[in-house]
Amino acid sequence: MPKISAVIIARNEENHIERCIKSLQGVADEILVVDTGSVDRTIGLAMSLGAEVLAIEWQGYARSKNIGNERASYDHILSLDADEALSPELREAILAEKPRLGGLYRFNRLTNYCGQWIRHCGWYPDPKLRLFDRRIARWEGEFVHESLQYERGLEVKQLPGDLLHYSFESLNDHLRRVNHYSDLAAREIIEQGRHISAGKLWLSPPLKFFKSYILKQGWRDGFYGLCISAISAFDVFIRYAKVREGVIGMKDEG
Known part of the structure; x- marks a missing residue:
């Protein structure tokens, strides 16, 4: 066997x-x-x-x-x-x-x-x-x-x-890991040379919330479905914001 x-x-x-x-x-x-x-x-x-x-x-x-x-x-x-x-x-x-x-x-x-x-x-x-x-x-x-x-x-x-x-295990645990993994994701995006426009920064987070909470029926998971959808939207925002921050920092250093 x-x-x-x-x-x-x-x-x-x-x-x-x-x-x-x-x-x-x-x-x-x-x-x-x-x-x-x-x-x-x-x-x-x-x-x-x-x-x-x-x-x-x-x-x-x-x-x-x-x-x-x-x-x-x-x-x-x-x-x-x-x-x-x-x-x-x-x-x-x-x-x-x-x-x-x-x-x-x-x-x-x-x-x-x-x-x-x-x-x-x-x-x-x-x-x-x-x-x-x-x-x-x-x-x-x-x-x-x-x-x-x-x-x-x-x-x-x-x-x-x-x-x-x-x-x-808790909302704090989720937010802590969002901060950590958004650093890694932003670094990956920067190294790939991808551009994050202001429009993408503004529109992607609410679209993420809409997809998670409405289209994927996050509301059916109650309070924590709302929390997941909101934090997922924030996750998208903060990783893109960190990309723009990193690119601006690289330009300043140059």
């Missing part, structure tokens, strides 16, 4: 790592945690649950994940972030597929936001390709948008069940 290596990317994830690893036990034949500089109990908790730990310096999302995939013992990789876990239905689906495992598999991701499961706002079904043969797929990308690249034409099979994503 084919064997699976679960590869988890982690840093300071003591609040999530146990749930992630326990959801993989009995499904994965190896659990490898790629730790990129934790200073909390992440490493100790992972080792106590029987996971192997590979400690490396942070090298970006794609490269850090690829390092873990290369160090794994088996070719079939199940790739998770530490704040994710397999649902019982997804566990059963992977186990049922395991005897004939091969190629690429995707499954839907369901996000928990401040204790509530979010099924609208454009956040669900959020399909993710996370089970694959490392000989035919590899992570690529810089800064924020890493994606799994594979030869065009290969079949991607859909498995039932959800990948559970325990994302934001």
